[in-house]
Amino acid sequence: MEGNESLNSAMRESGLTQVELTDKVNTHLICAGHEGTVSDRTVRNWLTGKTRWPHPRQREALEAVFGCTAEELGFSPPARRRRPSTPAEDAVRRRNFLTAASGTTASVVVPFVGAPHRAGTSDVIRLRSGLDALMALDDTRGGHEGLEQAALAGAAEALEKQKLGAAQRVRLRLFSVAADYTATAAWSALDARQPDRAYALLGKALYLAGMGQDPMAELRVWNSYAMLAHQRGEHVAAVDSAQAAQSTSITKRDHLFASLAHARTAIGHSNLGDRQAAIRSLGYAQEALGKADPDQPRPSWIAFYGPAELTAMTAIVRDRIGDSAEVEAASHKALGTIPKQFRRNRALATTRLALAQLHQRDIDQACSTASSVFELMKGSPIPGRMRSLLGDFYRDLITLAPDATVAQEWGDRYRAEWRRA
Known part of the structure; x- marks a missing residue:
């Protein structure tokens, strides 16, 4: 039996495993109102040539996934086919998806009536x-x-x-x-x-x-461990966690994940005061990001990371190794490219910009920039991590310009927003 080399090549080019192709085809089937009945065995039968002409719905889903015809994917219809019947669909077996009104919980599937x-x-x-x-x-x-x-x-x-x-x-x-x-x-x-x-x-x-x-989930956890270690002031542990993220297998298959792990390592090195190691890790992060395929399917949690977020993380590293002028430039660049839907990240980058301006003794501009954070987050409580960063700004402000009128006015605004949050 001859294997389907065309489908195999299409999967390699798209970076899809058999499991991932199964999920994608089933997603298309379910979105079209059908059951997601494709299994790993189904995909193996396609690849080995055991199934030479999939079901019409499966063919349509495959064509949608790869953007080409079933024939181009190596499938061929039998010489003589019976005309496919079109029985009425059994409404009892349809899947109904309901979205929760709050938008903060998962949607619910109604199971088959009368079946476990x-x-x-x-x-x-x-x-x-x-x-x-x-x-x-x-x-x-x-x-x-x-x-x-x-x-x-x-x-x-x-x-x-x-x-x-x-x-x-x-x-x-x-x-x-x-x-x-x-x-x-x-x-x-x-x-x-x-x-x-x-x-x-x-x-x-x-x-x-x-x-x-799931190596992607493992990397996500180690990335968060590194951030948590920083919050606790455990900077050696932060570097160790970031390097554990680097060692997950997904970084070998997807350069975007490798880039994030190197960027997190750079922040850890900068907190330890290791300038050379921090800059070297930033270079690795930039190099890996340049090799990443932006169109490759990935889980939603990683959507925040890309050139804009790497620039924002570069600003953090530069701030901690004392390059205030470069921090301001990187922060401006990040704010120019962070998508608007990432409101929290934009507010964090804005606070970083305010800190950079403050450290360059541009007090008026720094206070103006920091005040815009409250406008960005208007309508929502300010999350703890951002409150802490704004607290850092306020402490540096009263240290550098304790008697400046603008500093006193900003302090009043900060305390009012803090109570509201």
């Missing part, structure tokens, strides 16, 4: 969709208790689903989803400056990532 529910690919897709909604909320508002609780609820549901007699591949994906939800809860606690809770949740997330055999 068995976890499947559609459950994985639905839960990941809910995770995407939580990440969008984090991008706008930052970490807070509601986000953390919604993420923990998503993790609990994923773990319940994996007990329902699912196939092994589905169980692994459900563990992976639970790891991402738990890592999201941990991140929310970290952003809210709740280090003890964040630490406990990161331990659970790392365990679940291992159970799901």
Whole structure:
């Protein structure tokens, strides 16, 4: 039996594994109102040539995934085919997706009427969709208790689903989803400056990532461990955690993840005062980012990272090794490119810019820039990590210009916003 080399080549060019192709085809099927019935075995049959002409719905989904015809993917219709029948679809077997009104919890699937529910690919897709909604909320508002609780609820549901007699591949994906939800809860606690809770949740997330055999989730957890270690002033541990992120297998397959791990390592070195190591790691991060494919499918949590975020992280490194002028330039560049939907990240970069201006003794401009952070976050409480950074600004301000009128006015505004937050 001859294998399907055309499909195999298309998968290699797209960077898709058999599992990832299964998920993508099922996603298209479900979005079109059909059941996601494609399995790993289905894909193997396509690749080995056992299935030479997939079902029409599967062909349409494959064509959508790869952007070419089924024939171009190496499939060929049988010489004589019966005209396909078109029976009316059984409405009882349709899947109905309902989105929660708050936008902070996962959507719900209505199970088959009269049949015991068995976890499947559609459950994985639905839960990941809910995770995407939580990440969008984090991008706008930052970490807070509601986000953390919604993420923990998503993790609990994923773990319940994996007990329902699912196939092994589905169980692994459900563990992976639970790891991402738990890592999201941990991140929310970290952003809210709740280090003890964040630490406990990161331990659970790392365990679940291992159970799901998910190196992307593992890297995410180590990245958060590095940030948490910085919050605690444990800068050696921060470097160690960032280097653990570098060692995950996903960094060998996707340069974007490698870039993030090197950038996080650079911040760790800068906190230790190791200028040479920090600049070297920044160089590695920039080199890896230049090799990354921006169109490669990735989980929603990594959407924040790209050239703009690396520039913002460069500003942090430059600030900590004493290059204030370069900090200001990098911060301006980052703010010019960070997408508007990442409101929390824009506010953090703005605070970094204000600090750089302050350290150059441009007091009036620094206070004006720092005040704009309150406008950026208007309508939402300021998350703990940002409050801490604004506190750093205020302490430096009263140290450098304790008697300046503009500094006193900014202090009044800061205290008023602090009470409101």
